[in-house]
Amino acid sequence: MGEKITIRDVAKHAGVSAASVSYVLNGINKVSDETKERILTAVKELNYEPNLTAVSLSKQKSNMIGVMFPLTDDSLSTIFKDNHYYSEMISGIEYVIRKHGYDLVISGASSPADCLKWIRTRNIDGLLFLGAFPHRLYEKMKALSNPIVLVDTYERYERDYHHISVDDEYGGYLATTHLVNLGHKEIAFVAHHLVNSPVDKKRYIGYAKALKEAGITPSKTFVFEVNESSFDNGYNLGNKLLQDYKDIRAVFASSDTLALGIMKALQEKGKKIPQDYSIVGFDDITFSSYASPSLTTIRQDVFNKGVVAATSVIQAIEHRFSTLQHVKLSVELIIRDSTAKRG
Structure with a gap:
């Protein structure tokens, strides 16, 4: 293995001082364009690799x-x-x-x-x-x-x-209005911590606003919270809906991941989507369009x-x-x- 190339080697090769090489490597505009070009050529010809830690310290910047x-x-x-x-x-x-x-x-x-x-x-x-x-x-x-x-x-x-x-609030409003316009009244909202998740809180506000505009009183009975916005939690919630909340036929989930988990649980129990249940997610992650059936959702370009x-x-x-x-x-x-x- 050959010896490690140093700034002094680059300076000698370019016919300039080590200080000039240091200026160029650190982005300091103190040399002529012609000198800068010679130094960069020398760096390339010698395959010189600057010490990035030293460069970041000299710039007081880590990149x-x-x-x-x-x-x-x-x-x-x-x-x-x-x-x-x-x-x-x-x-x-x-x-x-x-x-x-x-x-x-x-x-x-x-x-x-x-x-x-x-x-x-x-x-x-x-x-x-x-x-x-x-x-x-x-x-x-x-x-x-x-x-x-x-x-x-x-x-x-x-x-x-x-x-x-x-615009999370408007997204919640759009999702719920869509379900209301399809004739649904008992619409579940599934969120990840309304208290600790300001995003889901905004989406709930939009959900409640759409219900009120349609003359439907929002009910805490139809609001469900999970400890993490995961597929497994959505799946478990889907099973809970089937067992304990038989009046609900529409779900607005605060994420596509939750919505897809809910949909999977319902389908495994023989329920048809959307004939038996309408499901809306939020995010429009890539998998949403690949699901069967493909997921209606609120698109934010993530x-x-x-x-x-x-x-x-x-x-x-x-x-x-x-x-x-x-x-x-x-x-x-x-x-x-x-x-x-x-x-």
Whole structure:
């Protein structure tokens, strides 16, 4: 194995000083274009690989963007397996940050202290927080100088951080209005923690608004909460509906993953979708169109949501905005084969 190429070797090859090479590698505009070209040619010819740690320290920039998930137990290990919403959003985030020369690091936050330690030991340039976290964590994060973008958070902390969301309330309204227009009155709403999930709370508000407009009084009897937005929880809830809530013939689930689990349970018990039950989801993840029958859902472009979130944090890192960015993305009803007029 040959000796490792150094900055001095590059400088000698290009006929310049080591300082000039350092300027170019660190993006400091202190040399002429002609000198810069000679240095870059030397780097290529010698296959020189700069020490990225040293470069990041000299720039006081790591080129790393962190993504944090709320963690109450060891759920991060299964979060991408159980909930494809996150997988699709991470794909959008990764696509953008890689294109801009950043690296992605992912972790779960179970306490403010652990979160701060994780951020500081990795010299993270910027952060994306996906989902709702304990209030004390948002308070602790104010001490950081790192740009922070919140995704899917409807709290008072929007005044302190950049924020990306979709029109969740309108999505809940669209889904429920669609079922009402098909003649359904006993419509279940399935959510992941109405108290702890501000997104589901907004979707419930839209659900209740649509019912009231149709002259239907929202009933707590028809509202179901699960501890995680997973296929298995949807499946278990579907069996519960069959056993204990025989009047319900329509379901609006706050995620496609839950909706698909519910649909699977109903079908296994011989129920036909949509003849016996109409099911509407939320997200329009890829699997929704592949299901049998294909799932009627509220489309939020999850991949694009990740793209917008990543773009926002990169802009905040590179331009240090004096004003906070708040972006609300649109939603639309996608009618497929899982809903029909009540017979």
